[in-house]
Amino acid sequence: MAKNNNTETDRGTLDLGWWVSGGLLVVIIVGVIVGVVIWPKDTTAAPNTTPTATAPATPTAEDAREQPAAETAAACNTKGADQALPTEAPKTVWKTHPHEWLVPTSTEYGPxxxxxxxxxxxEQSPSGAVIAGPNLFAAVSAGVEEAALPGPGRDAAIESVAEGSSDYERAVFxxxxxxxxxxxSATIDYWVRAAGTNVSVVMEMVWDxxxxxxxxxxxxxxxxxRISVLEDTSNYIAWR
Incomplete structure (x- = not known):
């Protein structure tokens, strides 16, 4: 059985409406529309309030390129890996994925x-899953079917990506x-910044x-x- 570290969430209590509109996952926050991209479609018909593509303030893709390259890790299917839930962020090198997402990499946990x-x-461990989430997310955003389990959910995501544009703001983990x-299996709740807003993105993963x-x-x-707006990030382990 999966180790459970679930505690009371720190989500806002506002009645938030979430839906896919013009390829953007949209949240209404006190009447202000903020676009949070998940599986983007063509946004040419989106309202003018939808944010355009911008580089994240911190860290930037240029910052990532300036960091030393991670060494090749013998991470896949590691036998005897530590199964303890992480209490601090693993040593991470941030790299720019070919689909322009800034993703974490580790010499110990992969990729x-x-x-x-x-x-x-x-790595087949909770820490390996933590690193895997953003990387698999970026892969599906690039239309890579193999990054997710086969099924109608994956098919819908890949179809949405295929119909869309790559010109959108990337959230920062x-x-x-x-x-x-x-x-x-693993359920990881990621704190991300999107269009100046703190957002919770809960990803479920399984070991194939x-x-x-x-x-x-x-x-x-x-x-x-699963996505919701965060009012308090104090329960999260910060990467930086």
């Missing part, structure tokens, strides 16, 4: 395969907390025995990933 748009091969994790790697799970009832 040890950083070819093209599908960065893969993560600021921190995380592990809600539950073991060798076979055939691939010997983590995969996003976009199937099942409800929205995947």
């Amino acid at each position: 040890s395969n950083q070819k093209e748009t599908f960065w893969s091969c993560f 600021e921190g995380f907390r592990v809600l539950a994790a073991d060798k076979s 025995e055939d691939a010997s790697d983590w995969r996003l799970n976009l199937e099942g009832a409800g929205d995947h990933p």
Whole structure:
């Protein structure tokens, strides 16, 4: 059974409306429309209040390029990996994914395969899952089917990406907390910054025995990933 570290959430109590409109996941916050991109479609018909593509303030893609390259990690399907839930951020090198997302990498936890748009091969551990989430998210955003379990949820995400544009603002991953994790599954709540707003993005992952790697799970009832606005980030482990 997955270790559970779930605590009371710090979400806002406003009646927030979430829906996919013009390819953007939109949240209404006190009458102000803020675009938070998940699986973008063509945004040419979006209202003028939808933010345009901008580089994140901190860290920037240029900052990532200036950091030393991570060494190749023997992360995939590591036997005897530490299964303790992380209490601090792993040592991380931030890199710019080919789809322009800034993603975490680690010499210990992966991804040890950083070819093209599908960065893969993560340690089979809670910390490996933490690193895997943003990388798999970026891969699905680039239309990589293999980054998620097969099913209608994945198909809908890939179809949305195929119909869309890559011209949109990338959110910045600021921190995380592990809600539950073991060798076979993980639920990670990521703190991200999007259009100046703190947002919770909860991703579910499973260990794919055939691939010997983590995969996003976009199937099942409800929205995947689950997203809400954050009022308090104090319960998150900050990456920086």
